[in-house]
Amino acid sequence: MxxxxxxxxxxxxxxxxxxxxxxxxxxxxxxxxxxxxxxxxxxxxxxxxxxxxxDNREALLDALIHRWRTRNTNVMVDTVSDAETLDDGILALFAVWTDHRRFDPDLDQAIRDWARYDDALREKVKAEDAARVQAVSAFFERFGYPQPEAFIRARVICFTQITYYALDVANDETLEERLGYLEAYFRSFTGRDIQPDTVAAYRNILAREEPVT
The missing domain is CATH 1.10.10 (Arc Repressor Mutant, subunit A)
Structure with missing residues (x-):
């Protein structure tokens, strides 16, 4: 009883x-x-x-996959879709990846690890990666990048971030160090220099917030 x-x-x-x-x-x-x-x-x-x-364990696993897709892909797509300038869009992506309440890197890596042994899930991961790259590619194209350059730059920025988490680089850097690379990352991803006042505003916002892990 x-x-x-x-x-x-x-x-x-x-x-x-x-x-x-x-x-x-x-x-x-x-x-x-x-x-x-x-x-x-x-x-x-x-x-x-x-x-x-x-109904069963499979339904729970499906719910986990749905949460991952909704949380990690949708936030990226929405972020670049709403951007009004190139600078704002790239920095908004950086902010999403820094705030783990919005993008969960641990969940992203766990799903990818699971997909190594599950063919059906592997196809879903490929589809989600394609959706992320397509959204960022469309963002670059909207701000004057021709194809296929927009697509390749989108691949570089998305897959660099996946590798960044997979190699656990974030735990080896302080927030100050990461901010010190900001202009160089922006130039690498876009081929352009970021506006100094945009960088200053972004740094001020992060300085007022506790780092989110």
């Missing part, structure tokens, strides 16, 4: 609670560790709570 505390926890848990717990398990231990019984134990609830929200 279930005690009242267990019943209360079962009823309070939401679908997002299960997805969040599964995401943590995926990042920490890989997709094979994302098991209903293990998650129920970690959440101190019964397996029955899981089935209020999901």
């Amino acid at each position: 279930l005690d009242n505390d267990t019943t209360d926890r079962n009823s309070r848990l939401t679908r997002d609670d299960w997805i969040e717990a599964a995401q943590t398990m995926l990042i920490d231990s890989g997709v094979e560790a994302v098991q209903i019984t293990v998650l129920a134990r970690a959440l101190s609830v019964t397996r029955g709570s899981f089935y209020w929200h999901f």
Whole structure:
């Protein structure tokens, strides 16, 4: 028989609670560790709570993929689509990748690790990467870059960032060091110099905020 505390926890848990717990398990231990019984134990609830929200484990894994796509691809696409200038768009991308409440690099890497052993997911990752590159390519084209240059520059900026996370470079640099590279990164990605007042405003914004990890 279930005690009242267990019943209360079962009823309070939401679908997002299960997805969040599964995401943590995926990042920490890989997709094979994302098991209903293990998650129920970690959440101190019964397996029955899981089935209020999901039909089976596959439905939970699909929800993880959907969260990754919604969070990490959509924020990039929206950022460059809304940019009014080249400078603002590139710096907005930098800001997205710095703020892990908006773009989750750990989730991105965990999905990519999982995709190495899952052919169907590998195709989804390829599609999402293509969507990201296409959005940035369209952004470059909007500000005067011809094709295929816009496409290649989009590939460079997107795939450089993936590698940056994969190699864990961020943990080897201070925020001050990263800001010191800002003009050089911008020139490398765009072939143009960034406006000094734009750089100053961007640095002032970051200086007022706690670094987001």
